[in-house]
Amino acid sequence: MRHLISPLDFTTEELDRLFDLAASIEREPGRYAHVCEGRILATCFYEPSTRTRLSFESAMIRLGGRVLGFSDAGSSSAAKGESVADTIQVISCYADICAMRHPKEGAATVAAGKSRIPVINAGDGGHHHPTQTLTDLLTIRNLKGRLEHFTIGLCGDLKFGRTVHSLIHALVRYPGIRFLFISPEELRIPDYITEMLREKDIPFEEVIRLDDVLPQLDLLYMTRVQKERFFNEEDYVRLKDFYILTPEKMKLAREDMLVLHPLPRVNEIDVEVDHDPRAAYFRQAQYGVYVRMALIMTLLGLAD
Amino acid sequence: MLNVGKIEEGFVLDHIKAGKSLDLYDHLQLDKLDCTVAIIKNARSNKMGKKDILKVECDIDMLDLDILAFLDHNITVNVIKNGEIVAKKDLILPREIKNVIKCRNPRCITSIEQGLPHVFFLSDEQKEIYRCKYCEEKYSAPSK
Numbered sequence: 001m002r003h004l005i006s007p008l009d010f011t012t013e014e015l016d017r018l019f020d021l022a023a024s025i026e027r028e029p030g031r032y033a034h035v036c037e038g039r040i041l042a043t044c045f046y047e048p049s050t051r052t053r054l055s056f057e058s059a060m061i062r063l064g065g066r067v068l069g070f071s072d073a074g075s076s077s078a079a080k081g082e083s084v085a086d087t088i089q090v091i092s093c094y095a096d097i098c099a100m101r102h103p104k105e106g107a108a109t110v111a112a113g114k115s116r117i118p119v120i121n122a123g124d125g126g127h128h129h130p131t132q133t134l135t136d137l138l139t140i141r142n143l144k145g146r147l148e149h150f151t152i153g154l155c156g157d158l159k160f161g162r163t164v165h166s167l168i169h170a171l172v173r174y175p176g177i178r179f180l181f182i183s184p185e186e187l188r189i190p191d192y193i194t195e196m197l198r199e200k201d202i203p204f205e206e207v208i209r210l211d212d213v214l215p216q217l218d219l220l221y222m223t224r225v226q227k228e229r230f231f232n233e234e235d236y237v238r239l240k241d242f243y244i245l246t247p248e249k250m251k252l253a254r255e256d257m258l259v260l261h262p263l264p265r266v267n268e269i270d271v272e273v274d275h276d277p278r279a280a281y282f283r284q285a286q287y288g289v290y291v292r293m294a295l296i297m298t299l300l301g302l303a304d
Numbered sequence: 305m306l307n308v309g310k311i312e313e314g315f316v317l318d319h320i321k322a323g324k325s326l327d328l329y330d331h332l333q334l335d336k337l338d339c340t341v342a343i344i345k346n347a348r349s350n351k352m353g354k355k356d357i358l359k360v361e362c363d364i365d366m367l368d369l370d371i372l373a374f375l376d377h378n379i380t381v382n383v384i385k386n387g388e389i390v391a392k393k394d395l396i397l398p399r400e401i402k403n404v405i406k407c408r409n410p411r412c413i414t415s416i417e418q419g420l421p422h423v424f425f426l427s428d429e430q431k432e433i434y435r436c437k438y439c440e441e442k443y444s445a446p447s448k
Contacts, residue, residue, distance in 0.1 A: 106440075
């Protein structure tokens, strides 16, 4: 039985098959509208995450399946002190597949060790969020037509942003990727990632200002710069505008550059940019549903 | 000077840091073995000043000593047969360590679920880095 706990659990060949299936679902949704009839997805969300939960639920419903679950720990037996291991053994009796979100790192690993049904990690603290990475990869593959040979700028909070870390780990498996890390000094990419890139001889640069590198980018992955990450208000005020994408900044970018964002955004992308055909973040959310549909089918053994 | 006799078959763990022999006794679960064990504390040592020694009389296949490679590289493991040292055992870092060290990451699931075993896997043999099986945080020894 397969689970999805880390973004690297699938080989690139397995990912290709998953993305081909997602593309097929996008082309012919009617063909897949009943493949999960009689199947149940449990969404076990120990912390609220409306978007991720709804994306999973939408995916299962679009496949003809049903969903049950809880959306915060307070409304589950976790509030009575039940362990993750016990919960998943009970959920295994009620559902055919489970998507689990938990504030603690490694919770999905614990669940997978005890589960009799496939477990999908829908986020475990600041650790992994593999379906976001799959969404990012599918978006790039579909809109760029490839997952290799491009320059990607990752902008904003690169220190704490788990989506950024997971995406980098996933992209280094493809040839010809160059990374440009755009962040304030306080939120630089962690050393263990730059060390890994050096070891693999993968080109990267770290810069402070987005404007300086925009013309070089094939892809721009934006993340939120949160005020509370800064040591003082002064630094935040001084730096925050460097990391806000505006229509003026978009003029510096290539005609075919794509802007991605894991969402939700606050103010780091001006709403005016939404009208730019290069803004791909809402299409990215749509791909999130397709890739979760393909993932549910794959883990339930219904992909062939 | 205290004299502890020879053993016929088993191991002599020498050059244990003084005062640490009882920790090793626990980690190797020697309490579960029905055999002769000598714990020698604070023995004189030219190299170390003071050291501990453990003598375990048992079948040499009975003990998994690899955990010693993680706990203390300097320990010498002498393999004894017929009362003589027949080999010095090379210690290999274990692939997995269970319930020897604890994950100290406050965000790890082990921080709230007390019943979970603390399991670490060897993620980099050359740099001797172990990571928690659950949160993958690198193990760092607590500062003393």
